[in-house]
Amino acid sequence: MKDGDHKDDQPETGKGETHPTPHLDQLEDGPWPSFVTGIKRLRDEGTPSNQKIMNDLLGQLDHSYENKMGYWKGGTVSVFGYGGGIIPRFSEVADKFPESKEFHTLRIMPPPGFHYTTDLLRDMADIWEEHGSGLIAFHGQSGDIMFQGCTTEKTQVAFDALNKIGFDLGGAGPALRTAMSCVGQARCEQSCFDEQRAHRGIINKLLDEMHRPSLPYKFKFKFSGCANDCVNAIHRADFAVIGTWRDDIKINQEKVKEHVAEKGRKYTIDTVVSMCPTRAISLNDDDTMDIDNKSCVRCMHCINVMTKALSPGDDKGVSIMIGGKRSLKVGDLMGIMVKPFMKLETDEDFEALEEFAEEMVEFFADNALEHERVGETIDRIGLPAFLDAMGIDADPNMVNHPRTSSYVRTDDFDEEAEKWFERKAREAGLQISAE
Amino acid sequence: MSEAAVKPRTPDEVGVPDAKQYMHPAMLENYGNWDYHDRPRVGVLRHVSKSGQVLFTVRAGTQRQMDVFTIRKLADIGDECADGHIRFTTRSNIEYMVTDEAKVAPLIEKLEAEGFPVGGTGASISMISHTQGWLHCDIPGTDASGVVKGMMDMLHKEFVREHMPNRLRITTSCCQINCGGQGDIAINVQYTKPPKINHDLVANVCERPAVVARCPVAAIRPAMVNGKPSLEVDEKKCVCCGACYPPCPPMQINGEDSTKIAIWVGGKHSNARSKPTFHKLAVANLPNNAPHWPEVKEVVGRIVAAYKADAKHWERMGEWIERIGWNRFFEMTELAFTKHHLDTWTGARKSMNMSAHVHF
Numbered sequence: 001m002k003d004g005d006h007k008d009d010q011p012e013t014g015k016g017e018t019h020p021t022p023h024l025d026q027l028e029d030g031p032w033p034s035f036v037t038g039i040k041r042l043r044d045e046g047t048p049s050n051q052k053i054m055n056d057l058l059g060q061l062d063h064s065y066e067n068k069m070g071y072w073k074g075g076t077v078s079v080f081g082y083g084g085g086i087i088p089r090f091s092e093v094a095d096k097f098p099e100s101k102e103f104h105t106l107r108i109m110p111p112p113g114f115h116y117t118t119d120l121l122r123d124m125a126d127i128w129e130e131h132g133s134g135l136i137a138f139h140g141q142s143g144d145i146m147f148q149g150c151t152t153e154k155t156q157v158a159f160d161a162l163n164k165i166g167f168d169l170g171g172a173g174p175a176l177r178t179a180m181s182c183v184g185q186a187r188c189e190q191s192c193f194d195e196q197r198a199h200r201g202i203i204n205k206l207l208d209e210m211h212r213p214s215l216p217y218k219f220k221f222k223f224s225g226c227a228n229d230c231v232n233a234i235h236r237a238d239f240a241v242i243g244t245w246r247d248d249i250k251i252n253q254e255k256v257k258e259h260v261a262e263k264g265r266k267y268t269i270d271t272v273v274s275m276c277p278t279r280a281i282s283l284n285d286d287d288t289m290d291i292d293n294k295s296c297v298r299c300m301h302c303i304n305v306m307t308k309a310l311s312p313g314d315d316k317g318v319s320i321m322i323g324g325k326r327s328l329k330v331g332d333l334m335g336i337m338v339k340p341f342m343k344l345e346t347d348e349d350f351e352a353l354e355e356f357a358e359e360m361v362e363f364f365a366d367n368a369l370e371h372e373r374v375g376e377t378i379d380r381i382g383l384p385a386f387l388d389a390m391g392i393d394a395d396p397n398m399v400n401h402p403r404t405s406s407y408v409r410t411d412d413f414d415e416e417a418e419k420w421f422e423r424k425a426r427e428a429g430l431q432i433s434a435e
Numbered sequence: 436m437s438e439a440a441v442k443p444r445t446p447d448e449v450g451v452p453d454a455k456q457y458m459h460p461a462m463l464e465n466y467g468n469w470d471y472h473d474r475p476r477v478g479v480l481r482h483v484s485k486s487g488q489v490l491f492t493v494r495a496g497t498q499r500q501m502d503v504f505t506i507r508k509l510a511d512i513g514d515e516c517a518d519g520h521i522r523f524t525t526r527s528n529i530e531y532m533v534t535d536e537a538k539v540a541p542l543i544e545k546l547e548a549e550g551f552p553v554g555g556t557g558a559s560i561s562m563i564s565h566t567q568g569w570l571h572c573d574i575p576g577t578d579a580s581g582v583v584k585g586m587m588d589m590l591h592k593e594f595v596r597e598h599m600p601n602r603l604r605i606t607t608s609c610c611q612i613n614c615g616g617q618g619d620i621a622i623n624v625q626y627t628k629p630p631k632i633n634h635d636l637v638a639n640v641c642e643r644p645a646v647v648a649r650c651p652v653a654a655i656r657p658a659m660v661n662g663k664p665s666l667e668v669d670e671k672k673c674v675c676c677g678a679c680y681p682p683c684p685p686m687q688i689n690g691e692d693s694t695k696i697a698i699w700v701g702g703k704h705s706n707a708r709s710k711p712t713f714h715k716l717a718v719a720n721l722p723n724n725a726p727h728w729p730e731v732k733e734v735v736g737r738i739v740a741a742y743k744a745d746a747k748h749w750e751r752m753g754e755w756i757e758r759i760g761w762n763r764f765f766e767m768t769e770l771a772f773t774k775h776h777l778d779t780w781t782g783a784r785k786s787m788n789m790s791a792h793v794h795f
Contacts, residue, residue: 027581027726030588033550035580038502045504064569064578065725069689072573080443089571105571111454114523118510120457121521125503125510134503138523141566141614148500148571160444168449179451183522186454186462187482187490187532189469196454204450211448227706231525234711235617235704242706271749275708301707305749308471327613329651329678331780332713371649 018043019059019097023066042134050134053149056097057133063093077104077152079159084213085169086155102151103133107144107170108162109203112181112196112223114139123165131158143180143222143231144170168207174371175213176361177220179203180233184225184243190303191225192243192316193344199223201350202357209361216368219361226312227300233324233335238374239360240321240335241353247313248293249302255309260287272302317343318353322360323375333375336383338390340397363389393423459520459532461490477597478553479539491533493517493542495551496562496587496594499527500570500580508549516542526562526604528555554595558748560603560739561594563587564616568609574681575609576624576694581726583607586622589732593739600746600755603739604704610688611676617702619752620738621714622731624723625697629673630686634660641666641683649678696721696731700738700764701753712753718770734770741767760794 027036036058043054060071077088087105094101110116124145128136133149140146145167150158159169170178179202182188184195202221209215222233225243233240260268265287272289273281280295281302289309291302303310320342321335339356343349360374367389368377378386387394396402455463465484472482480492498505509529513521516538517531524530529551531542543553555561563586566572568579586605593599606618613623637643643666647655654672658665666686668679677688688694698721702714717738721730738752745767746755756764765772778786 023726024581027584030584031550031552031591032584032587033496033498033505033552034584035498035500035502036584038498038500038505041504042502046502050503061569061578061581065581068577068691068694068723068725070569070572070575072571073684074573079446081446081448087571089573103571109451111452111457113454113458115454115457115459115462116521116523117457118513118519118521121506121510121513125506129503135500136503136506137500138497138527138529139499141564141616156443159446163446163449166449166452168446168451180525182525185467185469186458187469187492189471189482191467191469194467200451200453207448207450229704229706229711232616232704234706235702235713267748270747275749277708299706299708301749304707307473311471326616327611327676329649329676331651332613332617334711334713371645 018055019062021058021062023062024058039135046134047129050129052099053103053133054100054135056099056101057103057149060091060093060097060100063096072103077155079156079169082169082211084172084175084211086159087172088152100133100149103148104150104152104155106132106147106150106155106159106162107140107142107172107178108147108167109170109178110139110143110145112179112199113183113186115186120165124162127158127161127165131161141236142170143178169211171210171213171218173213174215174217175211175219176203176206176209176215177218178210179221179223180231181223182225182230184223188225189307189311190228190243190300192245192312193225193241193318195223195225195241195243197350198241198318198344198353201354205354206358206361209365215361215365217371217373219364219374221357227298228304234321235324235332235334236326237324237335238322238364239357240324242319242321243312243316244298244319244341245313245316246341247315249291249296249313250311251289251291252309253288256289256306257287259306259309272305275301277301315343316345317341317349320356323373323378325373325375329371330376330379333373333379335375336378337398338387338392340395359390393419457520459490459518461488461534462520462532464488465490474557474597475539477559477595478543478556480556489534489536491536491539493531493533493539493546493553494524494528494555495531495546495553496555497523497527497529497551498580498584499562499565509551512542512545512549516545524555524561526555526564528562552591552595554597557597558599558601558603559594559597560590560599560605563590564604564606564618566607566609566614572609574677574688576626576677576689577609577696577723578725579607579609579615582622582728582731585727586732586735589736590739599739599743601749601751603742603752604702605735606702611678617704617712617714619700619702619714619742620735621699621702622728622735623697623699625695625719626675626677626688626693627695627720628688628690628693629668629670629675630677630679630688631690632660632666632668633685633687634663634665636685637665637683638663640685643683646679646683646686649682651676651678655679694723695719696723696728698731698734698738701751701756703751703753705751708749709751709754709757714753716776717764717768719775734768737768737770762794 075088137146181195222237280292320339324335606615608615608623658667680688697719699714
C-alpha cells in the first residue's frame with residue numbers, strides 16, 4: 001500500500017512516545033495491502049483517541065512478535081438486552097500498553113451475500129472512528145463484520161450507533177451464530193434457491209437463540225446456492241443448505257458445439273467427459289453432448305467448465321446436511337446428508353424450511369451434551385436415532401453405502417421395508433390402501 | 436446525571452439486514468435471472484442475464500483488517516470508478532460491480548495504483564482465509580494477518596494471473612482448533628508439548644470438571660499439587676492439541692519449544708468432481724518464525740510449484756495427489772513421510788490402503 005508521505009516511527013512532540021515496531025515494520029513493503037500500514041495511519045493521522053489506542057495496540061502486537069506469545073484474555077462485556085455478540089479482550093500487558101488495555105470486538109451481522117453501498121461503508125467507518133479504534137475486518141471466519149477495538153465503556157454507544165443504521169449483533173458463545181450466504185441469485189446463474197430469503201428467514205426467526213445464548217454449544221447455518229459451496233457450508237456449518245435440482249441439466253447443444261470448436265475435442269473430453277464423477281457424460285460424434293441425468297450427482301463440474309452450454313435444471317430446491325464443524329474436540333466433521341431434497345420456491349416451501357431449522361435447533365437444545373456440536377450428538381446416538389427423533393425417513397442418499405457390519409437387530413425389518421414401499425408408492429402418486 | 440441519561444436505549448433487534456437495499460441495481464433487477472458468465476481477463480467476471488443485462492465485476496485483494504482510511508479509499512474508488520455498490524467475497528476480496536464495460540479498465544487501473552491487486556478469479560491463488568492471531572485472539576500460537584501478509588506477498592504473482600491447474604485455496608489457523616478451515620494448503624499451528632501448568636492459578640481461574648471434560652483423550656485429572664487443588668496431565672496420553680488451554684489459561688500450551696507449524700494439503704470444500712475432503716498432513720514441526728515464516732514459505736512454494744507443474748487442468752490439489760499417489764507427492768515436494776503421517780484417531784483405519792494398489 002502506498003500511503004502518502006508521512007514518516008513512520010517519528011515521535012511527535014507533545015504526544016505519547018511512539019512505540020518502536022521493528023517486527024511489524026517488516027510487513028509494509030511487498031505487493032499485498034498491508035494492515036500494518038493501515039494501523040500506523042490510524043496511529044499517526046487518526047482521531048486523538050484512535051491514535052492513542054493504535055499506538056499501544058501496535059506496541060502490544062510487536063511485543064507478541066518479539067516474545068511469540070499472545071497477550072489477550074477474555075472476560076464478560078455485553079450491551080443492554082443481549083447476552084452475547086461482543087468478544088471481550090483485556091490486555092495482559094496493559095501496564096506497558098494501557099491505551100489498548102480493553103480492545104473488544106463487536107460482531108455485527110452483515111447483509112447476506114456481503115453487499116454494501118459505498119455510503120454504508122463510510123457510515124460504518126465514521127461510527128468506528130468515533131466510538132472504536134478505527135479498525136474493521138470484512139469479514140471474520142464466522143461471517144461477521146468485526147468492529148475491532150472498543151473499550152468497555154464505549155461498547156454500548158458503539159452498538160447503539162450501528163443499531164440505528166439497521167445493523168444487529170451476531171452470535172458468540174453457546175448460541176445460534178451468524179450465518180453466511182454466497183452471492184447466489186444476486187449474480188450467479190448457478191444458484192438454485194433464494195439464499196438471502198432462506199438466510200434471513202431462518203436466522204431472524206431464531207434470533208432469540210443468538211442474542212440470549214442458552215444452547216449446549218454453538219450452532220451455525222450456511223447457505224450455498226449450489227454444490228460448489230462457495231461459503232464452505234458442508235465443512236463449517238452445523239446446518240448446511242446447498243442448492244440443487246431434480247430434473248435434467250439443461251443443455252444448449254449449439255453452445256456445446258461452440259465450446260468444442262473453441263476449446264478442442266480432446267480438451268473437452270479430458271476436462272468435461274473424463275472428469276464427470278459418475279461417468280454420466282458422453283460427447284457425440286457431431287460434438288453434441290449426452291448426459292445420463294439418472295446417474296448425475298449434481299456436482300456442478302461440467303456446468304462450471306461449460307457455463308454457456310450447461311446449466312442447472314428447473315425443478316430446483318435444496319439439500320440439507322447436518323453436523324459440520326471444526327476440530328474441537330473430536331476432530332473436524334463434515335455435514336451428513338439428511339434431506340436430499342426440499343423444494344424451495346413458494347412461501348409454504350420457505351416456511352417448511354424454517355420449521356425444519358427450528359426443529360433441528362430444538363433437537364440440539366434438548367439432546368446435545370454441554371459443549372457438544374450436533375454432529376457429535378449424531379455420532380454419539382447414531383444416525384437412525386437422530387432420524388427417528390427428527391421424524392425423517394432413512395434414504396440411500398444419506399450413505400456412501402449401506403452398513404457392512406452385521407451387528408444390528410433386524411426383527412422389525414419387514415415393517416421398515418413396508419414403510420419404504422409405502423413411501424415410494426406415495427411419491428409415485430399411488431393410492432395407499434389404508435388411507 | 437438525569438434519569439433519561441442513564442436509561443439504556445432499547446435495542447431494535449433487526450436481525451439480518453435485507454441485502455437488497457445495498458445491492459447493485461442490476462443485481463436487484465436480475466435477481467435469480469442470470470444466464471451465464473465468463474472471465475474476460477483475470478480479476479474480471481462478466482455475467483449476462485436472461486434479459487440481456489451485462490454486469491462486470493472487478494475483484495481485488497484487501498488486507499481484511501482495514502483501517503477507516505482504507506475503507507474510505509475503497510468507497511471513493513467505488514464512487515469515482517464504479518457504480519457505488521460493492522461486495523466482499525468469502526475470502527475478503529472486494530468486488531466492484533459495473534454495467535458499463537468502459538468503466539472496467541479505469542477501475543482496474545485505479546485499484547492497482549492504490550495498491551489493491553486485481554485478480555483472485557478462476558485458476559488463481561486467492562486471498563488466504565485466516566484467523567485473528569496475536570492481534571485479537573485469546574489463545575493464539577502465532578499471528579494471522581501478519582504471516583498472511585508475508586505469504587500473500589510471495590503468492591501475489593499467482594493472485595494476479597490464472598496460471599494454476601485449478602483454483603488453489605490456502606488457509607491458516609493460529610491454533611489447532613483450525614478456525615481458518617480446510618484448504619488445498621492449510622498452514623496451521625501444531626503444538627508439540629503438553630501444557631505447562633501454573634498450579635498456583637488453576638483453582639482460582641479454571642472450572643476443573645469442565646477442563647477435564649474438554650480433553651479429547653482423557654489425559655487430564657484433578658490433583659492436589661503443593662497443597663492446592665489443581666489439574667495434572669498424563670503426558671504419555673496427551674496429544675498436545677491445546678483444547679484445555681482456552682477454558683484454563685494456566686495450562687499454557689504455547690511456547691518456543693511447543694508452538695510449531697504444520698502444513699496440510701488436499702482439503703476441498705466444493706463438491707465439483709470429487710466429494711469435499713479434509714486436508715492431510717504434509718509436514719510438521721516447522722519453526723514459527725513470524726512474521727516472515729521463511730521455512731514455511733519455502734515448503735509452501737515447493738508444494739505450489741509441484742502442483743502447478745504436474746496437475747491436470749481442473750484438478751484440485753487433493754485430486755492431483757489422489758491420481759499421482761502420496762509416494763510421488765512426497766518425492767516431488769522433497770518432504771519426508773513418517774510414522775506421524777499414519778492416522779491414529781477415530782476412523783483411522785479408513786485412511787489405510789486396504790488394497791494391492793501401490794504407486795512406484
